[in-house]
Amino acid sequence: HKCERIAHFATHYAALIRQVHPRCIIGAYMCPWLPTEFEGALSRIFAQDYELLAPAIDVFTPLIYGKKSGRPASWGQEFLENSAAFVPANRKVQLILDALDGHDSLTATAAATAPSWGIQIFSGAQIFSDTESAQIFKRAVEKIHATAMG
Template identity: 30%
Template sequence: MVQRIAYGFEPDLPGFEGMSPEEAGRRLREIGCDGVFMHHPDRAWVDGLHAARLRVYVSQGIFAGRGIWGQFPSSRPITDEGTLAPREEWYEPAIPTLPELRAYRLDELEDTARSAPIDGLWLDFIRWPARWEKAQPRLYHSSFDPITLRQFQEDTGISLPEEATQPAEAAHWILAHAAEPWFDWRCQQIVSFVAEARARLHRHLPDALLGMFTVPWTEEDFNGTFIRIVGQDPARLASHVDVFSPMVYHRLCGRDVAWIGQVSRWVHERSGRSVWPIIEAIASPDEYPASEFAATWREALNASAGTAIVFTLTGLLQDPTRVNVWEAS
């Protein structure tokens, strides 16, 4: 059975303004939608969309956010060159080791679960830093800030040499002498957050799915960066995650359509979990013809046992032919 899920529905979306939750739900069903991702739905909207037989999911950003460095001044990562992590367009990454940020995000998540009977919550930006949405992303090791270095040494029992007093010196020593323990430990920081997120979610919604938007890299991409750079290993995360959603935005990443299936199948094989790929529908119809969208959507469905997500609903609706493809699938 095909499940068509749209990312980015909000009550003020053009074409839905002024509608009641029930009216919006009927309209979404008319275009073939089976579920939507929203940011902060209240109970009335969730109940109304449920009445239309739609599932409602929430996406929550974790270790990134516009303005996060101002809100949490110690959160800005330090690269292996000893420099502050760059702001890349809208992307401001944060270290996954900052206790107050982790607590803040977990409290946000629990507030969401408490406020409305959503069907699932997907963690986004749940990784170490990388602005990956391009063919040749800027890659750097992170983070060599005092908080992260102290926690790494306490947890592993590995001590930095006394002369490694600066971030770049610490990075050089770790990557030369303790790279594998470092990469493993970084992955565990992500796993531990996801495990606690699952517990918080199920405290209020025991049947809700916990999903995760993942960077679309496999072990063949950039020399294993899925572990070495972002610390997202589906195998280690599998016991805590119900659904993985690799962000297979082929146009942004300079890949062909077949790549969507390759990444999605790899994630499933490595994790043993359900995979709902999320594909892009951002570019205008002139740049991204409906025929290519159709091939993209078919590839995602074939690689996922019939469930996929389109990013975004606005992009889908800008081209009636895309909607026809979506509805007919």
């Protein structure tokens, strides 16, 4: 029931946005848990159901903050590679990574066989202020783009 209510709100507000900006890409930040984790907590606690939200949401953005969540650097890659099982095929997934997770998280995400539609970095200023880190980011984005283009 909670998932349906949240999906209804998303549909309502997406319709309002699209009335004014018909080509607007609408996204939603998501809890990064798989639907099967923690006894279905994604829907049970967070009321997030990708299938129900899909009519309103173009891009789903799970917040992959590995160190803060006690997860490995490969978490983003694992999420992407599992996402086909629960994200509708006509919807995009764009991860947000945490700069605290360092280069390993970014590199692992770029290695995913199911690429992220784009990439966001929380607290990314520290990455872009360092030339070496910025180059690692650039290479990761290029790899994601190449994988997406086939």
